[in-house]
Each structure stands twice: as structure tokens, then as C-alpha cells.
Amino acid sequence: MxxxxxxxxxxxxxxxxxxxxxxxGFMVDSAGDGDEALRLGRRHPxxxxxxxxxxxxxxxxxxCRGLRAGPDTAAVPILMLTAQASVPHMDEAYDAxxxxxxxxxxxxxxxxxxxxALLAGVAS
Numbered sequence: 001m002x003x004x005x006x007x008x009x010x011x012x013x014x015x016x017x018x019x020x021x022x023x024x025g026f027m028v029d030s031a032g033d034g035d036e037a038l039r040l041g042r043r044h045p046x047x048x049x050x051x052x053x054x055x056x057x058x059x060x061x062x063x064c065r066g067l068r069a070g071p072d073t074a075a076v077p078i079l080m081l082t083a084q085a086s087v088p089h090m091d092e093a094y095d096a097x098x099x100x101x102x103x104x105x106x107x108x109x110x111x112x113x114x115x116x117a118l119l120a121g122v123a124s
Contacts, residue, residue: 001025001026001027002025002026002027002047002048002119003026003027003028003029003044003045003046003047003048004021004026004027004028004029004046004047004048004049004050004115005028005029005030005031005037005040005041005044005046005048005049005050005051006018006021006028006029006030006031006049006050007030007031007032007033007034007036007037007049007050007051007052007055007060007063008030008031008032008050008052008055008081009032009033009052009054009055009056010052011032013052013104014030014032016108017050017081017111018030020108020111020112021115024112029044029046032055032056033055033056033057033058034055034056034057034058034059034060034062034063035057035058036057037049037051037055037058037060037063038058038062038063038066038067041063041066041067041070041073041076042066042067042070042072042073045070045072045073045076046073046076047076047077047119048076048077048078048079048115048118048119049063049064049067049076049077049078049079050079050081050111050115051063051064051078051079051080051081051098052080052081052082053080053082053083053084053089053093054082054083054084060080060082060093061092061093061096062096064078064080064093064096064097064098065096065097067097068096068097077099077100077118077119078097078098078099078100079098079099079100079101079102079114079115079118080093080098080100080101080102081102081104081106081111082101082102082103082104083103083104084103085103099118100114100117100118102114
């Protein structure tokens with residue numbers, strides 16, 4: 001079963017995304033802050049990560065860098081899911097190792113299409 005690490009500090013968004021992913025058949029480890037996300041990612045290396053940029057503790061950017069530095073998570077696709085829509089924020093995420101970047105608000109369909117593409121090895 002495909003394991004996804006979801007890091008989102010907003011409990012409502014975290015619930016909705018987790019529910020959608022689990023309904024699609026994914027195993028989901030979820031975290032409400034960056035520190036917890038990095039611990040989970042290192043303890044149970046995921047097949048894909050969905051990271052919010054702005055979170056308590058470590059930011060999604062810092063979590064991305066931390067995962068890229070680990071031997072078991074260096075090549076894991078990372079989708080940044082964030083309200084940060086500016087080009088400098090996007091550049092920072094890609095420079096940290098993000099594979100894709102989806103801006104909130106988003107549709108469930110778009111999120112699932114991006115995840116499927118990343119799992120198939122096709123970055124959008």
C-alpha cells in the first residue's frame with residue numbers, strides 16, 4: 001500500500017485531505033507541525049509527501065530539506081500544498097527540493113491528479 005506523509009497545521013484541511021487520500025486507498029501518516037512531520041518521515045519513509053509551507057515548528061520548506069538530506073527519503077516526491085502563491089515562495093520550495101507546488105484553495109480532483117502524476121514519476 002502506498003504511504004503518504006501529510007503535514008498540515010489546519011485541522012480541517014488536514015482532515016479533508018487525509019479523508020480523500022484514505023478514500024483513494026492510500027495509507028496516510030499525518031502531522032500537525034513540521035517537527036512531527038520530519039520525525040514521521042524519518043521513522044516511516046513515505047512514498048510521497050504533501051507538505052504545507054507555513055506550520056508551527058519547522059516549516060514545510062525545512063521539512064523538505066530535512067527529507068532530501070536523508071538516505072531513505074532523498075528521492076521521495078514532495079508536493080507543497082500552500083496558500084503562498086508568490087514566485088519567490090515557489091522558487092524557495094523548488095530550491096529546497098520540492099517536486100511540485102499546489103496553491104490553496106485547491107480542488108480534490110486537482111490534488112489527486114497531482115499525486116497520481118507524482119507517484120507515476122511525472123512532475124507537473
